[in-house]
Amino acid sequence: MDKRRQSAVKVLKEIKDGSTIMISGFGEAGVPNTLLSQLKDLHPTNLTIVVNSVTRPHSLPHALIEANMVSKVITTSARGRGKGLSKFEEKLREGEVELECLPQGTFSERIRAGGAGIPAFFTPVGYGTKLGEGKETRNIQGKDCVLEEALTGDFALISANKADRFGNVNFSYTQMNFGPIMATACTTTIVEARLLLEEPLPHSHIQLPSVYVDYLIESEETDHGS
């Protein structure tokens, strides 16, 4: 079994117009820049992207939107930095892109639920707020809750530190963030890692088991330890 691939392009070509893509990363840690930059060149369109933040105008998730590849964004942080509008905010105003904004814990839990076979769950977060509007509510164990459904995707693009040929993955520090859950929630998971190993990772180093990973690509970033 060897999930390592030489060409990211060959793998990314499986992403068709209209796909839902989950993208790992929090701040600058764990963003799959190697994969995103190649995806931008391939230019599939009408994508739904699931990503924690699109606030930074120079980030690659934002660049996909600027390049007219994205029709819907599911995120926790959509506001562009500064007082002016970001390109994404302009497109939002013009109705060219759809937005679903979620509390970050609900965003995480919906993705986890998607991977864990939990079709829906109740959470107290968002109840009585604009982000809870239109959602079914119920008081459970004394807490007012909203009902949230599982979120799944076609492709997860994940950034990691090391991976073995079986597809087992190890992250460096907070590079982990959404990577492990997004990998579980998508039909096909592509991981870029700085180090692709022939030998198996020791079981105690594995933070994402092989079953969730389909393809491994060498990242163009450098190793920052773990």
Add this chain to the structure above:
Amino acid sequence: MDKRRQSAVKVLKEIKDGSTIMISGFGEAGVPNTLLSQLKDLHPTNLTIVVNSVTRPHSLPHALIEANMVSKVITTSARGRGKGLSKFEEKLREGEVELECLPQGTFSERIRAGGAGIPAFFTPVGYGTKLGEGKETRNIQGKDCVLEEALTGDFALISANKADRFGNVNFSYTQMNFGPIMATACTTTIVEARLLLEEPLPHSHIQLPSVYVDYLIESEETDHGS
């Protein structure tokens, strides 16, 4: 910060009659035998125990039932080994103990939900079966589901391999099983470990973060590596 304690008895005395106690372990791996044997001597009564299995007549979870300390058992595996009745099965027949039997994934997920602030969730498992009877049902994303509520407890008794004075915990192989989730779902978590360390565990070895652990007791078992 030092969560290590010399005397298990002193800590276990906090467990009052009527408490709900979660007990880790799958097969013989990860059963907190040091804590359970002392708890048996202290003999609190009217306990609800949450434990994966009470099939083995010589195990300490079963011994708590035999010693008339338990009024309710929440488990996945209640059937005694062999054709005859176990002491637990006899008590069940006489109505001396109440039983809630759950599919193991539902058992795990209800405990995880208890620790993760998810008051309830839908799962397809158990739908249309005796274990789904009386539960609210709904079809979500094409799947017939039952609604399950979070499970929480007063005390978690967990067996581990190593722990540092902050309360960070490392398990050995499949000793992990229900330990990490039970620790999150209980008000007070007591961990027995074979090795209690003054120095902090490296972050990459921590499988249960310190915030979930209240007391550490040295286990009377021997180290089997990790």
Add this chain to the structure above:
Amino acid sequence: MGLDKSQIAWRAAQDLKNGSVVNLGLGTPVLVSNFVESSRDIFFQSENGILGVGPEATQKAANPDLVDAGSRKVTLIPGASIFDSAASFAMIRGGHVDVTILGAFEVSVSGDLANWDSGAADKAPLVGGAMDLAVSAKTTWVLMQHNTKDNKSRLVKDCSLPLTAKNCVERIYTDIAVIDVTSDGFLARELIPSVSEEELRNRTSGNIKLASDCCVLNAPNITS
């Protein structure tokens, strides 16, 4: 004479695809791993938190912290990983296990499975991971004796025992046949030479047909 347990397990092992993730139930199913060479890259999942269960440990190498869901002391294969029970059932319930192979008391013509409650008086229930596995795996296979000791069919029109899950079994391996559960009822794919079509019908409750390309079911002699 029908197949013995090892031969039933051998037959099922032949149908596993290389590279797949497989969970084996207690009893006959766990024998399947004896007939899978390591070169096939099949990863056995154990619901107590292992992906990549290897052969049973020798007494010398046995580690009481490393057990499978049947409490056997086991080893790990290269590339194996270990996780907690919530993560394990997230893996199972999330549909990441390709095949679950379970024992059964009864399987109905619509694929309903009864394998967790034998109905014995005063015996307490034991469900373990059976419901999660049967509902959630991409494919559910059953290994069982075709008939009970008192000659009743375990393949039935409707299950009489409490259900594990509805409409989940795709294939049944018995001591006399390999049978698919189809929208048209039971369909025998393979039959041992000593059993005729008529005998198969007589020994099976519920609608059963022979596939037009029904083969002879032969298994090698296995000495364990």
Add this chain to the structure above:
Amino acid sequence: MGLDKSQIAWRAAQDLKNGSVVNLGLGTPVLVSNFVESSRDIFFQSENGILGVGPEATQKAANPDLVDAGSRKVTLIPGASIFDSAASFAMIRGGHVDVTILGAFEVSVSGDLANWDSGAADKAPLVGGAMDLAVSAKTTWVLMQHNTKDNKSRLVKDCSLPLTAKNCVERIYTDIAVIDVTSDGFLARELIPSVSEEELRNRTSGNIKLASDCCVLNAPNITS
């Protein structure tokens, strides 16, 4: 002159209990960690997956893989752990964070919090972890300027901006006072010497009283 941001943060830091788990929001709240000595065993949680955030990293030691929720390159304290985002919000939503300290646009007399949507035209929303933290932490404190630049009170009868969570704020630290949210309305616990009770009332919307034991709010000069 009221307190500056560092002084507000300093004041809040005095109320943290040793050994507690604390999440700090962006802006003024994150400054609180500057005023907590390591001997106090306070563990700062960062919602991107850290328990035990240490001081900001020196440029030399900075690791781009080790950042906090405000994207600062940080260090770890002894005993720190790292986990994924689902585990991090399980920790938060499960009530395992003792105190969350957040910035705010408005806090209502019943403890409603508005801190995620300023209502600026055409600007997109940014909620991050604010709702999870405000709903779920055992205690929610707010650090904010008492008044807006055009002299409106940020303490209000009812929030005019979209809510983060209802009925969650327990204590407010402003540039002029420390105020508890009680069932009887705002209750000033401490007030800076240059502000009179009357001025406090004038600068506050919604019912505010002085506690019978209301103290003088003094903060040291802080040079950063």
